[in-house]
Amino acid sequence: MIDSFTPKQVAVALQVSESSVKRWCDQGAIRTDRTLGGHRRIPLPFLMEFLEATNRRLVDPSAIGLDPTDLVFGHGSSMRQKQSLVTEEPAMLTQFEKALLAGDESTCRKIVSNWFAMHGGITSLADNLLSAAFKSIGDRWQCGTVEIYQERRGCEICCQLIHELRRLLPEPPGNAPLAMGGTASGDQYQLPNQLAEIVFRENGWRTISLGTNIPFASLLSAARKHMPKVFWLSVSHIENIEQFVVDYNHFAKNLPKGVMLVLGGQALNEQVRPSLSYSAHCDSMLQLANLARSARGSLQPKAGHI
Amino acid sequence: MIDSFTPKQVAVALQVSESSVKRWCDQGAIRTDRTLGGHRRIPLPFLMEFLEATNRRLVDPSAIGLDPTDLVFGHGSSMRQKQSLVTEEPAMLTQFEKALLAGDESTCRKIVSNWFAMHGGITSLADNLLSAAFKSIGDRWQCGTVEIYQERRGCEICCQLIHELRRLLPEPPGNAPLAMGGTASGDQYQLPNQLAEIVFRENGWRTISLGTNIPFASLLSAARKHMPKVFWLSVSHIENIEQFVVDYNHFAKNLPKGVMLVLGGQALNEQVRPSLSYSAHCDSMLQLANLARSARGSLQPKAGHI
């Protein structure tokens, strides 16, 4: 996959004029590299940064090599006809779920990068594609029409893809606010935790993901050591509710002042939540993204000077 | 390791045309040596000089055998400090362990890509860097000088890096032999399983990683469905030995004929192994790589026609 693009390519992908792209580059709205001869080159991470900052979408992802073609029919023979790209969300979701269950990594990759490009961000990807797909797969599993290994293999694929996306995001600057988080003992679900991390990253935070299945004592220790501005806790599974509530509240109470505690996850239903004390709760990655944006702004009094 | 490159190699690594590289050489932008016959040779130091001067990075480091250190500078971060990386193995291991414990992802990335470049493969990386580091960290954890979250955060970082490496490997052709594997119920250790997968990939296999913590029944179901040539089982932790032995042997017995069962992992000590029936056991990724090579050759009777 190509790593950087010319203004013209970007212009086609965004469906704006080349002049505008060049101007945006020169204004600094799009960070830009230059060739030795002075030609502009726009690396993908910078483009993503711009998309996110301006809430834009790639109208034509194929212009920059994100190829949505033949998602329907796999690596076929010499198929001439480009099957009309499936770009409606429900159809993509169905295809994605199918590819996940089949273990078809490359198709999953295409759909994910396509979705990512079209919506310009990870938040929508997480809420509307990944979560939706696994929710549906989970339902099917309970019906017995899906094997455990299929669900798990799908997680593996998503884990890989998320790590690829994460690598595409620009490195956060050293003075960015710090978010830290993970899952507690007994919770092995990686995906939601990974997603939480890159949502923060996408919104300009430095992040430390502590991983899954970590005792509250060690979570606390990490928080005290690094003093993050936000601590996220992803809760997808609770083994022993009473124990969890006790341990959690002890953790929350001993968290240093100034650390904002954010909760999220399926397992936090109406029964559990009232027993917990926290700064914020998120039902979706969209909420988390909004929180990340506002917390970043409000808690950073150091107003930039340009 | 080679220390100077042709314009073509550099062109691929930078993802520009060969013409441009040649022109830059002639303009003096890249200092260049010449062979007696007049061919350009670009020593690594000169290339690095150029990258520094123009704030570039290698888009495809593998084109020049993956590259050492600070070429991997993120996008535009104006970090100038060159922290000279050591190149002797023991020192690198120490640095890596330190970086892992500190949660310093970018330093870990540098060391990993450096090691990968120097040894030209994942096998040595897995056995001599990653395994060694986590073994040492494990020891320190038992001594109480390392926190759980540090170890877990290190795993997260390695997981990310392995996925990045995996993405660098070429897609296996559709007719490549298939290897499949995972870990059984109760075993949550991802790293060894991931490493097993990319060792197969590196040696030209198609792979399906089923993930961790999967019941034997589902493993069996997956094997029957896809009929891999090799099934690997990574065993880093066993909760109940007797139960494991029973379930495992039932699994091994019912595995389709022609599927080679390969075992590996810390938890398979002298006590457990005699009770298990298997095709092969590997103490290291090197052994697994050798097995992958020989099994690939022997089981593919389709002799090339050249």
Place this chain on the structure above:
DNA sequence: ATACAAATGAACGAATTGAACGTTTTGAGT
């Protein structure tokens, strides 16, 4: 509606880039 400011998109000569091509050098095998 009108006027004015700001942003967008088109046009143009000058400059850069990347592909093509015939010739020469390199490196591996005999």
Place this chain on the structure above:
DNA sequence: ACTCAAAACGTTCAATTCGTTCATTTGTAT
């Protein structure tokens, strides 16, 4: 040492991009 295919040489040339200017569209306050 000799042979030969693969790769690199230097050069040319079409296509693309640069920076600039100017007409047009969009947004907003009078």
